[in-house]
Every structure is written in C-alpha cells, then in structure tokens.
Amino acid sequence: MKKRVAVIGYGGMGAGSHCKKILASDVCELAGIYDIDPEKRAKAEADGIKAYSTREDLLADPSVDIVTVATPNDSHEEIVIASLKAGKHVICEKPVALSLDSLERMIAVAEAEGRIFSVHQNRRFDIDILAVKKVIESGEIGKPINLESRIHGSRGIPSDWRGKKEFGGGMLYDWGIHIIDQACMVLGYDVKSVTCTFDHITNKEVDDGFQLNMEFESGLRAYLEVGTYNFVHMPRFYLRCEGGTARIDRWDMPMHVVKCKAWHESDVDPVKYASGLTKTMAPRDSITVDEYDIEKQTSDPHDYYRNFVLACDGKAEQMVTHEQMRCVLNIVMKAFESAADDGRKIYL
Ligand SMILES: NC(=O)c1ccc[n+]([C@@H]2O[C@H](COP(=O)([O-])OP(=O)(O)OC[C@H]3O[C@@H](n4cnc5c(N)ncnc54)[C@H](O)[C@@H]3O)[C@@H](O)[C@H]2O)c1
Numbered sequence: 001m002k003k004r005v006a007v008i009g010y011g012g013m014g015a016g017s018h019c020k021k022i023l024a025s026d027v028c029e030l031a032g033i034y035d036i037d038p039e040k041r042a043k044a045e046a047d048g049i050k051a052y053s054t055r056e057d058l059l060a061d062p063s064v065d066i067v068t069v070a071t072p073n074d075s076h077e078e079i080v081i082a083s084l085k086a087g088k089h090v091i092c093e094k095p096v097a098l099s100l101d102s103l104e105r106m107i108a109v110a111e112a113e114g115r116i117f118s119v120h121q122n123r124r125f126d127i128d129i130l131a132v133k134k135v136i137e138s139g140e141i142g143k144p145i146n147l148e149s150r151i152h153g154s155r156g157i158p159s160d161w162r163g164k165k166e167f168g169g170g171m172l173y174d175w176g177i178h179i180i181d182q183a184c185m186v187l188g189y190d191v192k193s194v195t196c197t198f199d200h201i202t203n204k205e206v207d208d209g210f211q212l213n214m215e216f217e218s219g220l221r222a223y224l225e226v227g228t229y230n231f232v233h234m235p236r237f238y239l240r241c242e243g244g245t246a247r248i249d250r251w252d253m254p255m256h257v258v259k260c261k262a263w264h265e266s267d268v269d270p271v272k273y274a275s276g277l278t279k280t281m282a283p284r285d286s287i288t289v290d291e292y293d294i295e296k297q298t299s300d301p302h303d304y305y306r307n308f309v310l311a312c313d314g315k316a317e318q319m320v321t322h323e324q325m326r327c328v329l330n331i332v333m334k335a336f337e338s339a340a341d342d343g344r345k346i347y348l
Contacts, residue, residue, distance in 0.1 A: 002025070002026075002027060002028050002029045003027065003028040003029075003065040003066055003309050003312060004028065004029055004030075004031040004063050004064050004065050004066070005018075005022050005028045005029070005030060005031060005064070005065070005066040005067070005068055005305075006030075006031045006032050006033065006034070006052070006058050006061070006064045006066070006067050006068070006088075007019055007022070007030070007032075007033045007034075007067075007068045007070060008033070008034050008035070008055065008058070008067060008068070008069050008070065008071060008079055008083070009033075009035060009069065009070035009071035009072075009093075010033045010034075010035040010037075010040040010041070010043065010044050010051075010070075011035070011040065011070065011071075013070040013093055014033065014035070014068070014070035014071075015033075015040075015043070015044070015047070017070075017122075018068050018070055018120075019033065019044075019047075019049060021301070021302065021305065022068075022305070024302070025302060025305050026302070026306075027302075027305055027306050027309040028065075028066065028305055028309060030049060031050065031058075031061065031063060031064045032044075032049060032050030032051060032052055032058065032061075033049055033050070033051055033052070033058075034051065034052045034054070034055050034057075034058045035051070036071075041053070055079075055082070059082060059083060059086035059088065060086070064088060065088065065089060065312065066088060066089045066090070066091065066308070066309075066312065067079075067083040067086075067088040067089070067090050067091070068090075068091045068092075068093075068120075069083065069090065069091070069092045069093060070093045071093075072161045072167045072168065073093075073095055073098060073161075073167060073168025073169075073173055074098060074166060074167045074168045076092050076093070076095075076096060076097060076098075076102075076106075077097055077098075077102045077105065077106060080092050080096075080106050080109075080117065081105065081106060081109050084106070084109045084110050084113050084115050084117060085109060085113060087113065087115070088115065089115050089116040089117070089308070089312045090110070090115065090116075090117045090118075091118055091119070091120055091308060092106075092117070092118070092119050092120065093119070093120050094119050094120060094121060094177045094178065094181075095119075095168065095173045095177045095329065095332065096119040096325055096329065097329060098168045098173070099333070100326070100329055100330060100333055103325060103326060103329055107322050107325075107326075110322075116308065116311045116312050116318055117322075118308060118311070118318045118319070118320045118321075118325070119320050119325050120304065120320075121178070121181045121319075121320045122301055122304055123178040123179075123181070123182060124181065124182065124185055124319070124320075125299040125300070125301045125303065125304070126182070126251070126299075127252065127296060127297040127298065127299055128236055128237060128248050128251055128252070128253075128255075129182040129185065129186065129237075130297035130299055131237075131248060131254070131255040131294060131296070131297050132147065132186050132237050132239055132246075132248070132255070133185065133186045134255075134294065134297060135239065135241075135246050135255060135257065135294060136186055136187075136239070136241075140243075140244075140257070140259065141241040141242075141243040141244030141245070141246060141257060141259050141260075142241045142242035142243030142244070143241060143242045144187065144220055144239060144240070144241045144242075145220070145221070145240045145241060145242060146220065146221040146222060146223065146239075146240050147183060147186070147187060147220075147221075147222045147223075147237065147238070147239050147240075148222070148223045148224075148225075148235075148237065148238040148239075149179050149182065149183060149222065149223070149224050149225070149236070149237055150224075150225045150226075150227070150234050150235065150236060150237075151175050151179060151225070151226045151227070151236075152225075152226075152227045152228075152230035152233070152234060153227070153228050153230065154228070154229060154230055154231045155228060156201070156202030156203065156208060156228050156229060157169070157170070157171060157202055157203045157206065157208040157228050162174055162206075163203050163205065163206060163208075164205060164206065165205050165206050169205070169206040170206030170207040170208070171206075171207050171208055171209055171210060171226045171228060172196075172198075172207055172210050172212075172226075172332060172335055172336065172339075173332065175226045176210060176212065176224070176226060176332060176335070177328060177329075177332055179224050179226070180212075180214075180224065180328050180331050180332065181320075181324070181328045183214065183222045183224060184324070184327060184328060184331075187216060187218075187220050187222060188216055188218060188220070189323070189324060189327045190216050190217040190218060191214050191215070191216055191217075191327070191331055191348055192215045192216060192217050192347065192348060193214075193215045193345050193346060193347045193348065194212060194213060194214050194215075194331060194334045194335050194338055194345070194346055194348070195212070195213045195338050195343050195344065195345050195346070196210055196211065196212045196213070196334075196335035196336075196338040196339045196343060197210065197211050197338075197339055197342075197343040198210050198339045199227065199228075199229065201228075201229040202228065202229060207339070208228045208229065209225070209226050209227040209228050209229065209230075210224075210225070210226055210335070210339065211223070211224075211225050212224040212225070212335050214331065233249075233250075235247045235248060235249050236248045236249065236250055236251060236253075237255070243259060243260055244257060244258050244259040244260050244289070245257075245258050246258070246294075252296075254293040254294060254295070254296050255293065255294045256291070256292075256293050257290075257291070257292055257293070257294060258284070258289050258290070258291050259289060259290045259291075259292075260284075260288065260289055261288060261289060261290055262287065262288045263288070264287060264288040268282050269282065270282065271283070303319075304319065307319040330348060331348070334346040334348055
C-alpha cells in the first residue's frame, strides 16, 4: 500500500517539486498540504490538492504517514518536531537546521518517537556528480588528489527570504549544503579542516557567494565555490587524479577525461607562450595521453521517496543518514566560523 504524504509549505519547493513528485510516485500518494499563507492554500485547492485549514488538522489526520517540510529554513525545527511528536515520519528540506544543537534536538525526538527523519538531499541524483563518482570509483585515472565544484550565476541572491539572515538565508545554506553533501558523497565524510570566505556583492546581510576549501583526513582536498555575480563561465567540476584529469563543463554535459599514459618527458620541445619559451607548460599529444568522454550517467530522483518509504517499513537504511546530516551541517557551521574570522583554518 502506498504511504500517504502531506506537505507543509506550498511554495517553490513544496508545490513545484514535492507535490509533483508525490503525485507521480509509485510508492506514495499525496494526502494534502498546509501553508501558513491562505492564498497558497487556495492555490492548492485550485490545483486539485486538499489544503488542510490548520497544521493541527494535518498532523491529526491518522491517514498521513509522512510529512515533508518545505518551509523557509528558520522554521524547520519547530515543524519537524511537531510532526514527529504527532507520530509522523519526516522529510525535511535542506538545510535541515541552522545549528548543530537544533539538529540534535530533532534527531533526539525522532529517536524517542521511533520515527524516520531525514533531509532531502535530492542533488545526490544529479548526473554530473554521478559522473564524478563513477570516474573516482572506477579508478581509471587513479587516486583523486583534489576536486573543484562550482555553481555560478549572475543574478545575485534571490530577493525573497533567502536574502535575510533571520530566515537562514545566504548561499552557504542554500547551495553550499548541496555541494558539500555531494563532495562528501564522492570523497568521504572524514573532513579535517575548512577555510571559507564570503562574497557580499549584491547583499550585505548574508553571503551571496562563498569560497570553501575542505581538507580530508585522507589527504584529499576539495574547493567549493558558489557565485551569484559571475558573468564568465567556469567548469562545473574539475577533478585531478594521480593518473589524469577530468572536467565537466556544464550541468548536463558529459565528463571529459584526459588520461596520462606515458610521462615522455625527455622529448618535450619548448613552446612559445606569449613573450617567452616553456617546456613545463608544453601541451600533451596522443602519444602521452588518451582523451575521451565518459557516458552520461542516469538517475531517478523518485528513488529518494522510494528509499524513504522502505526505511519507514524497516526494509532499508535511510539514504541520507543522521551521521551524514551531522557531518554536512558541521562543515557548514565551521565554514561560517572561518568566514567570520577572515578565512582562518578551522579544524572540525
Ligand atoms: N532541495 C532543493 O533542491 C531545494 C530547492 C529549493 C528550496 N529548497 C528548500 O525548500 C524550503 C522552501 O524553499 P522554497 O524555495 O519552496 O521557499 P518558498 O518561499 O517558495 O516557499 C515556502 C512556503 O512555505 C510557507 N510557509 C512559511 N512559513 C510557514 C509555516 N510556519 N508553516 C507553513 N507554511 C509556511 C510560505 O507561505 C511559502 O508558501 C527551504 O528550506 C529551501 O532551502 C530546497
């Protein structure tokens, strides 16, 4: 039998993503929504979706198994805890919380109530990060050295609650949490230290971009950058390994791999670059490298709800575990600490 899901928050993510996904799901069905804004509730009714008049009505409905929380970031804790205490399993939008203490309070209630509680890390299904994962796991260009991950736009931070501190605005919370989670998914969760600096180009109150360095216990390094004032294109991913380098230019482009097959140093002819000669920077040829694209990866974002439903029934471990939620949020918190101290290195 399909699980019945109710969505709290009928905005961009609640209406535009969760409700649509649930309506098309093979494992759950939409019980209805609640939004604090009566206009949003009216919109849901106009869309043919039941709108509960109050949150209490929604939580008191015994037919609701799962609550998905898709409200602004500062309201997550209170709604998650109320939903768990009403006996519901809970999916919370990212960032799950605005402090580690807040996350611990939510986890404690989930454990006490014996309910499944997880965060919606839907960008684990992005095919670009899956290509990075595939190249690392296949070992085809050897052990990774460092990964660069960039998300760039040029329209500044949105003018809604995302631009306000009190609501948990800023790009580190908004996009950062996604790309930190992705980096940990492919490089590991053993992050040792971070340094972070913020942009305040279009917004003085919250970061409208950031530059984050992460060092792992394993010696790996990652550089993560989000920018909302970037008018020139940079690659989405850049991965350096011991046996070559790989790059993904844009979201849906294939990963291009250059694999070093021979060192061949002695035969290098100097090249003229600008006003001087260089051997060090001389380009490679097909004798020393192979170049190819790896096939595009596929994914099904419905697997998020499929896994969650299995976890509710005790048949699978939840895809985004409490430990992973703690680790990713801890990195975010330490990045804030670093940015507040001129990019000082902070150990986790
Ligand atoms: N996973 C993703 O890819 C992704 C993408 C966008 C947003 N998000 C997250 O989803 C959440 C919502 O973002 P959004 O873009 O949909 O915002 P939004 O402003 O478009 O929608 C939020 C909705 O919540 C309602 N709301 C506010 N407080 C409420 C309360 N206390 N109870 C009930 N309803 C309330 C608002 O009226 C609004 O309709 C945020 O946490 C955001 O970070 C995730």
